Amino acid sequence: MRGLPGLLAFAALIATPAAAQLSPAEQVIVETVEAHHEADIALLERLVNQNSGTHNHAGVKAVADMLAPEFEALGFEVEWIDQSAAGRAGHLFARHEGKPSTTRMLLIGHLDTVFEPSSPFQTFVREGDRGIGPGAEDMKGGDVVILAALRAMKAAGTLQDANIVVAMTGDEEDAGDPLDAARADLIAAGEWADVALGFEALAKIDGRDMSSVARRSSNSWQLEATGKTGHSSGIFQEQVGYGAVYEMARILDAFRRKLPEENLTFNVGFMAGGTPAEVGEDGLSASTVGKTNIIPSKAVAKGDLRTLTQEQTDRIVAAMQAIVDQNLPGTDATISFDFRYPAMAPTQGNRDLLAKLNAINADLGLERMEEFPPSRRGAADISFVAPLVGAALAGMGADGAGGHAEGEYVDLPSMIRQAQRAAILMSRLSQEPRD
Structure with missing residues (x-):
């Protein structure tokens, strides 16, 4: 030893x-x-x-x-x-x-x-x-x-x-x-x-x-939905439609269901809906007013988008735009992107x-x-x-x-x-x- x-x-x-x-x-x-x-x-x-x-x-x-x-x-x-x-x-x-x-x-x-x-x-x-x-x-x-x-x-x-x-x-x-x-x-x-x-x-x-x-990249998006306003008793009817908040909800839920894939995230940072609703000048806040018996005329939301490649960025942006374009009756929506940090x-x-x-x-x-x-x-x-x-x-x-x-x-x-x-x-x- x-x-x-x-x-x-x-x-x-x-x-x-x-x-x-x-x-x-x-x-x-x-x-x-x-x-x-x-x-x-x-x-x-x-x-x-x-x-x-x-x-x-x-x-x-x-x-x-x-x-x-x-x-x-x-x-x-x-x-x-x-x-x-x-x-x-x-x-x-x-x-x-x-x-x-x-x-x-x-x-x-x-x-x-x-x-x-x-x-x-x-x-x-x-x-x-x-x-x-x-x-x-x-x-x-x-x-x-x-x-x-x-x-x-x-x-x-x-x-x-x-x-x-x-x-x-x-x-x-x-x-x-x-x-x-x-x-x-x-x-x-x-x-x-x-x-x-x-x-x-x-x-x-x-x-x-x-x-x-x-x-991953770090980019952001801003979504605006609009709808016909009026008395809440008329919502869903053909001459009025669904209002801005339901259109916003449709879009965000479609994002959740249809977009997920590996290395992709798309957070909703904040949102507001009413008559009217606006993103603040600082871009970091939103304000709204409304009543329960008024169909909301506008909804706004902002969030981020993180991807691993430019190809993924381009493809997801196109998919988000396609979802936004499928409007509910009586509504419209637009989405814009701010591309900041690439992948x-x-x-x-x-x-x-x-x-x-x-x-x-x-x-x-x-x-x-x-x-x-x-x-x-x-x-x-x-x-x-x-x-x-x-x-x-x-x-x-x-x-x-x-x-x-x-x-x-x-x-x-x-x-x-x-x-x-x-x-x-x-x-x-x-x-x-x-x-």
């Missing part, structure tokens, strides 16, 4: 693939991220403590001003892109020119949060491995992961060959108007890039890290990129990352560029929970493995020729 401890130690050594396939430069990346972790947490705390609700333009710019010197110290050319014409603060872009004719990479983050200055949730608090604060998970933790990865690449000497654009939008939580103007610079960067990496929060299932090769469809290129990331996971001794169900994630800025690049992955940021609510937190140790994964992936991509 005397030799058993040594045998067990040898068995453990050969069974552990951690760092087994890492190059010397990649080992430097691993060590640099770990060594700089506490400084990264300190930066995260400063970012979180600066309110940057989307409509706090000065706060969004202040976060950009904190991040800009960090990128400049790594040799990036930094640009602030004013978005006042779109009613928003602006975007921070950082660019690094590397070896010609190699993979061009676009890293996507955002500066804003959902927490405006009026929110009581304003301060970073560290509790063990959790960093609690507004935007800690969505997505200031991811912004710090970007910097941690690039800093480690710099230390390892792999940044010098890398062609990278970092795009941090200032209005991801509430995009500016017109949307084409608000996303023009991001789309231009997507047209330049070969690969896009989105650094919003890491997805997990049952404690296991997952990767997002797809994200990031699952592609072979995305899955090939995940395979490269999983090779890195094996080299780091980490578990294989499976695909996260797209129905469980919302829309994101990466969707604007995913159709333009050869490959895209989302969820490259830090793990956490509670996003968009008081108590939101980031899992601080997750920042280490996410920065290591990203830095090694970018280092390897930087040596690949463009297709």
Whole structure:
């Protein structure tokens, strides 16, 4: 039995693939991220403590001003892109020119949060491995992961060959108007890039890290139904018809019965019906008046539409329009759509990129990352560029929970493995020729 401890130690050594396939430069990346972790947490705390609700333009710019010197110290050319014409603060872009004719990479983050200055949730608090604060998970933790990865690449000497654009939008939580103007610079960067990496929060299932090769769209619709009004005793009669509310009910129930399919949702956010009924100027409310003995003349409703591909979007929009057009007697209806965030469809290129990331996971001794169900994630800025690049992955940021609510937190140790994964992936991509 005397030799058993040594045998067990040898068995453990050969069974552990951690760092087994890492190059010397990649080992430097691993060590640099770990060594700089506490400084990264300190930066995260400063970012979180600066309110940057989307409509706090000065706060969004202040976060950009904190991040800009960090990128400049790594040799990036930094640009602030004013978005006042779109009613928003602006975007921070950082660019690094590397070896010609190699993979061009676009890293996507955002500066804003959902927490405006009026929110009581304003301060970073560290509790063990959790960093609690507004935007800690969505997505200031991811912004710090970007910097941690690039800093480690710099230390390892792999940044010098890398062609990278970092795009941090200032209005991801509430995009500016017109949307084409608000996303023009991001789309231009997507047209330049070969690969896009989105650094919003890491997805997990049952404690296991997952990767997002797809994200659904986020669009909205508005429905209006009209009918002949009059005394309620005449409803359903040929000369009067069914009224606006029954027409609205017919349409929404037909949506429920006829449209459902995989990866599709269509929520009804609010509705109203009466004589009259109107959507509020803010687009977020509705008002109505009426009496029980009056047939309602108008009904309104607004909702969202989430799809996995553009083909699915086009097909469902056509199906919704066909349902709307089948009016009850004495009624009419119209539907309009506001297309905001497109879908990031699952592609072979995305899955090939995940395979490269999983090779890195094996080299780091980490578990294989499976695909996260797209129905469980919302829309994101990466969707604007995913159709333009050869490959895209989302969820490259830090793990956490509670996003968009008081108590939101980031899992601080997750920042280490996410920065290591990203830095090694970018280092390897930087040596690949463009297709």
